Amino acid sequence: MxxxxxxxxxxxxxxxxxxxxxxxxxxxxxxxxxxxxxxxATASAAEALDVFDMQTVASRTIPPAHWGYMMSGVDGETTLRANEQAYAEYQLRVRRFVDVSRIDLGVELFGTKYNSPIVISPVGGQRSFHVDGELAVARAAKTRGQLQILSTSTSTGVEQVIEARGAPVWFQLYTTTRPDITVKLVKRAEAAGCPVVAVTVDRAAGRNMETATRFLRIDNRVCTSCHGPTGSDRGGRPMFDGIDMEEGTDMTSPSLTWDFVKRLKDMTKMKVLIKGLETREDAVLALKHGADGIIVSNHGGRAQDTGRGTLEALVEIVPAVRGRVPVIVDGGVRRGSDVLKALALGANAVGIGRPYIWGLGAFGEAGVDRVLAILNAELRIAMGGVGARTLKEITPVAIMRRK
Ligand SMILES: Cc1cc2nc3c(=O)[nH]c(=O)nc-3n(C[C@H](O)[C@H](O)[C@H](O)COP(=O)(O)O)c2cc1C
Structure with missing residues (x-):
């Protein structure tokens, strides 16, 4: 009793x-x-056993409209599901009697060492998931020594985030429809100390987010108190402070073409990555136009529907790149074993989006820290299972496609 x-x-x-x-x-x-x-199981961050425990808690703590926006894919969400399912198509080929008493997850990207190949992908407006937003994520990334990529739509300025991270973060660029704004954003990120800019190119065609819209309808809070009179989210977007965002200025530009890569390179000393490529043809074009790296991504199933899982895209992009530049992949990564599979298929690093946002929404910094710890621990176990002590020892024979 x-x-x-x-x-x-x-x-x-x-x-x-x-x-x-x-x-x-x-x-x-x-x-x-x-x-x-x-x-x-999930009374505290420390008690979460996997990222799905965090998801459960976050579904209660994050307000419905923000939850729906974060979880949403586009249209029927088949790309969203394909991202996760693609990992289930591969199985581990375990090896025995390898001394795996010491396993090193360390990775080097553009001359900087990180403790793990798991990268924090850019997610906009993180203060809509927890009051500490990007700063909480930066502190967790600092504790774990992991790479954080900051969105143009960040709800905290890049300078403050770098201060909280205690080291440079990479900057994700939305070009907007106006070239003068692009220049201002790029110059500000560079001045703040970002060594890399990743321009996101997967949202040029617009999108239809049904889940987000449905959740918005059941949220009875007054959106305009945070989002401004038109419902736009620009009020909380400090990267646009001092920039006149006239009516009709959008985050992405439908008219950009490959020559933008050269313009961007001429604009900055930062390394230029392209985020959102999914085909070998585009990977070849990216290199031809001078990209320093590629992020294989479909925006977490939030760009085009009835697409492939990004792991399937990775499989055709890696041979086209032939190791000339780093390739990062994100979308649907929920377990350390998923990370291993992407590395075995040739990725240099692997990004996560929603999982760390679940941790953030559930418990703030402690939640993000726990998500990183869980995924790193799972990756370590998976590496031990296939007899890989370093990332270099994770080769294609570590996995096989389900028959
Ligand atoms: C709520 C949300 C906001 C996002 N915001 C951005 C963004 O501002 N810029 C960007 O390049 N990608 C953005 N993404 C895409 C992520 O960077 C990443 O590609 C994706 O979340 C990976 O898939 P996953 O959520 O399944 O891990 C966002 C994703 C989500 C879920």
């Missing part, structure tokens, strides 16, 4: 159940061991 009372008291205070008043009643009637274990 005492245990039962303590359990109910615990449930009442659990972030997992915040706003879900009916659940304690249900559990009080039928608190099965599984239900108890599930509710108990």
């Amino acid at each position: 005492t245990h039962r009372r303590a359990f109910l008291q615990f449930l009442a205070g659990s972030p997992l159940l915040a706003g879900a008043g009916w659940i304690p009643d249900v559990l009080a009637q039928t608190p099965t061991p599984t239900e108890r274990a599930f509710a108990r």
Whole structure:
């Protein structure tokens, strides 16, 4: 009886159940061991066992409209699902009797060493998931010594984020429709100390986010109190401070073509990466136009629907690049074993988007830190399983495609 009372008291205070008043009643009637274990598993960041525990907590803590926006894909969300499913198509080929007592996850990108090949992909407006937003993410990235890429749509200025990170972050560029704004954004990121700019090219054609729209309808908060009178999100976008964003100025430009890469390179000393490539043809064009690296990405299934999983795109891009520049892939990575699979298929590093946002929304900095720790630990175990002690020892024979 005492245990039962303590359990109910615990449930009442659990972030997992915040706003879900009916659940304690249900559990009080039928608190099965599984239900108890599930509710108990995520009372704190430290107790999350995988990134999905974080997702569960975050689904309660992040407001519905923001949750829907973050989880959304486009149209029927087949690309979103394809990203995750692509990893399930590969299996590990385990090896035995290799001394895996020491495993090193370290990676070097453009002369800088990071403790893990898991990269924090750019996600806009992180203060809409937790009050500490990008700063919490930067602090966790600092603790873990991992690479953070900051969105143009950041809700905290690049200078403050670099200060919190204690080291440079990479800057993700949305060109907007106006070249003068592009120049200002690039100059500001460079002046702040960013060594790399990654221009995102996968959203030129517009998009249709049905899940986001549905969740918006069930959120009864007043959006304009944060987003400004037109519902635009520019009020909280400090990279545009001092820039006159006239009506009709969009984040992405539908008219850009490959010659933009040279213009961008002429604009800056930063290394120039292209984020959002999915075919060998575009990878070849990127190199031809002077790109210093490629991020294989479909924006987490948020750009075009009925596309392929990014892992499938990686498979055709890696042979076209032939090791000339670094290739990073993101989309659908939810386990350390997924990271290993992407590395085995030739990626130099692997990005995550939603998983660290779940950690952020659930527990702020501690949640992001825990997500990174979980994925690193899983990667370490997967590497040990295939007998790889360093990233270089992860070769294509570490995996095989399901038959
Ligand atoms: C809520 C949200 C916001 C995003 N914002 C940006 C952005 O501002 N710039 C960008 O290049 N990519 C953005 N992305 C895409 C991510 O950088 C990344 O490609 C994607 O999230 C990876 O897929 P995953 O979420 O399955 O890990 C965003 C993704 C999400 C989910």
